[in-house]
Amino acid sequence: MKKIVILGSGNVATLLGGALLEAGYDILQIWSRNLKHAEVLAASLHARFTDDINRIDSSADLYLLSVSDDAISSLSERIQAIEGIIVHTSGSTSMNVFENKFSKYGVFYPFQTFSKERKVDFKQAPVLLEASEPGVLAVLKSIALSISTIVLECNSEQRKVLHIAAVFACNFSNYMYIIAQKLLQENRLDFNLLRPLILETANKVQNFMPEDAQTGPAVRNDFATVNSHIKQLENRPDILAVYQLLSDQIISKVSKH
Amino acid sequence: MKKIVILGSGNVATLLGGALLEAGYDILQIWSRNLKHAEVLAASLHARFTDDINRIDSSADLYLLSVSDDAISSLSERIQAIEGIIVHTSGSTSMNVFENKFSKYGVFYPFQTFSKERKVDFKQAPVLLEASEPGVLAVLKSIALSISTIVLECNSEQRKVLHIAAVFACNFSNYMYIIAQKLLQENRLDFNLLRPLILETANKVQNFMPEDAQTGPAVRNDFATVNSHIKQLENRPDILAVYQLLSDQIISKVSKH
Numbered sequence: 001m002k003k004i005v006i007l008g009s010g011n012v013a014t015l016l017g018g019a020l021l022e023a024g025y026d027i028l029q030i031w032s033r034n035l036k037h038a039e040v041l042a043a044s045l046h047a048r049f050t051d052d053i054n055r056i057d058s059s060a061d062l063y064l065l066s067v068s069d070d071a072i073s074s075l076s077e078r079i080q081a082i083e084g085i086i087v088h089t090s091g092s093t094s095m096n097v098f099e100n101k102f103s104k105y106g107v108f109y110p111f112q113t114f115s116k117e118r119k120v121d122f123k124q125a126p127v128l129l130e131a132s133e134p135g136v137l138a139v140l141k142s143i144a145l146s147i148s149t150i151v152l153e154c155n156s157e158q159r160k161v162l163h164i165a166a167v168f169a170c171n172f173s174n175y176m177y178i179i180a181q182k183l184l185q186e187n188r189l190d191f192n193l194l195r196p197l198i199l200e201t202a203n204k205v206q207n208f209m210p211e212d213a214q215t216g217p218a219v220r221n222d223f224a225t226v227n228s229h230i231k232q233l234e235n236r237p238d239i240l241a242v243y244q245l246l247s248d249q250i251i252s253k254v255s256k257h
Numbered sequence: 258m259k260k261i262v263i264l265g266s267g268n269v270a271t272l273l274g275g276a277l278l279e280a281g282y283d284i285l286q287i288w289s290r291n292l293k294h295a296e297v298l299a300a301s302l303h304a305r306f307t308d309d310i311n312r313i314d315s316s317a318d319l320y321l322l323s324v325s326d327d328a329i330s331s332l333s334e335r336i337q338a339i340e341g342i343i344v345h346t347s348g349s350t351s352m353n354v355f356e357n358k359f360s361k362y363g364v365f366y367p368f369q370t371f372s373k374e375r376k377v378d379f380k381q382a383p384v385l386l387e388a389s390e391p392g393v394l395a396v397l398k399s400i401a402l403s404i405s406t407i408v409l410e411c412n413s414e415q416r417k418v419l420h421i422a423a424v425f426a427c428n429f430s431n432y433m434y435i436i437a438q439k440l441l442q443e444n445r446l447d448f449n450l451l452r453p454l455i456l457e458t459a460n461k462v463q464n465f466m467p468e469d470a471q472t473g474p475a476v477r478n479d480f481a482t483v484n485s486h487i488k489q490l491e492n493r494p495d496i497l498a499v500y501q502l503l504s505d506q507i508i509s510k511v512s513k514h
Contacts, residue, residue: 163486
């Protein structure tokens with residue numbers, strides 16, 4: 001199990017490709033519908049590249065489909081005559097998308113947030129696997145264990161729940177940072193002031209459960225402060241809507257300690 | 258400047274008291290309306306304790322008022338005959354709360370999230386100061402610099418904006434972790450799976466601006482995935498309300514990179 005073809009050139013393709021190369025795998029080829037993107041990624045992975053789905057190298061052991069969720073099905077229809085295992089890397093797409101098209105298939109889902117510009121410590125990123133048969137699972141496990149210390153089997157339903165949970169814990173948290181940054185910027189305050197707080201908030205729940213880590217005026221039922229914040233946000237209806245919805249839920253749902 | 262009286266026994270009083278003791282200050286006395294709480298904190302800070310506001314030691318150089326925001330004004334009315342500087346530690350209370358009651362006063366606001374059970378690295382927590390006069394500011398600066406490397410002057414209006422920003426970046430982020438944890442728990446999935454993702458999300462914005470770090474289906478305008486998540490959350494109206502509001506705002510407000 002040595003040769004890999006990657007289809008896609010986005011964040012996951014880029015960072016996963018880099019980790020697999022470092023782990024000793026041979027990245028044969030990059031396919032992207034954007035030839036320039038394919039070329040750039042191929043150069044960094046010492047691979048060939050193409051934008052022609054009919055020219056996919058048929059000799060790879062693993063085909064890693066890292067494209068947008070809505071492209072997985074249509075793209076996989078167009079892949080012809082491959083013998084290796086095909087996997088996608090999506091949290092919210094069922095493994096069944098490959099059924100009746102391929103004999104050996106699965107899902108290889110790195111549970112982490114990826115931006116091209118930032119190198120990720122894959123060792124600490126859980127890789128969640130699903131496979132069409134035990135033999136395929138064994139192969140995917142050995143690949144996953146070469147890049148991460150946390151490898152788990154997880155079915156399509158569980159993976160979907162994990163993906164939604166990740167939207168809250170990662171994507172929506174980051175949007176909270178964006179709102180905070182905007183408020184500071186409008187008042188000529190430096191985002192650097194917030195960085196230690198953001199890091200400590202995430203560090204806290206590395207040991208505690210988040211319910212035990214909740215702080216702030218809402219969980220203290222400090223209505224004077226909540227109301228003064230609401231008044232202050234009066235002229236920012238979008239931000240106010242978020243403030244009110246989340247404060248109301250914290251007040252009614254998070255128990256005080 | 259050596260002797261400090263702390264009024265309050267909550268998270269901020271406990272952690273700030275510990276940091277000041279470590280920095281070499283003498284914590285004379287703890288006052289709390291709850292005598293047992295005063296006693297417990299006093300024991301850890303080698304201080305005396307009381308629940309009688311008329312028995313506050315009048316010989317301290319600094320009186321640190323770390324009580325709930327709505328108690329600051331009424332409590333400070335009841336403090337008699339002190340000569341030292343009085344400060345509160347609140348993000349959302351104006352310094353003027355002390356006007357006409359004391360001659361030397363200010364605000365000593367550690368910009369961090371505090372839970373009693375977790376020791377905080379104060380060196381990395383900005384301390385935001387405001388003072389009634391330059392002499393008071395100089396004293397507060399020297400105290401703040403003994404526990405933190407980041408010390409800034411900031412007026413009451415700026416501090417209020419920072420406090421609201423902190424509610425988003427810290428309190429609301431943590432609430433996102435709570436929702437994620439609930440979704441996992443209901444599906445018998447381990448919160449440990451999410452911890453690396455949460456940490457990486459916070460680590461990312463230590464170097465990037467959050468707008469450049471946004472990932473997920475909403476910012477990708479991947480409506481198929483967003484709609485499939487909405488369908489999955491149909492029977493969870495509270496969680497769904499958060500998902501929809503935040504996804505809509507990310508779709509309309511966060512530019513794609």
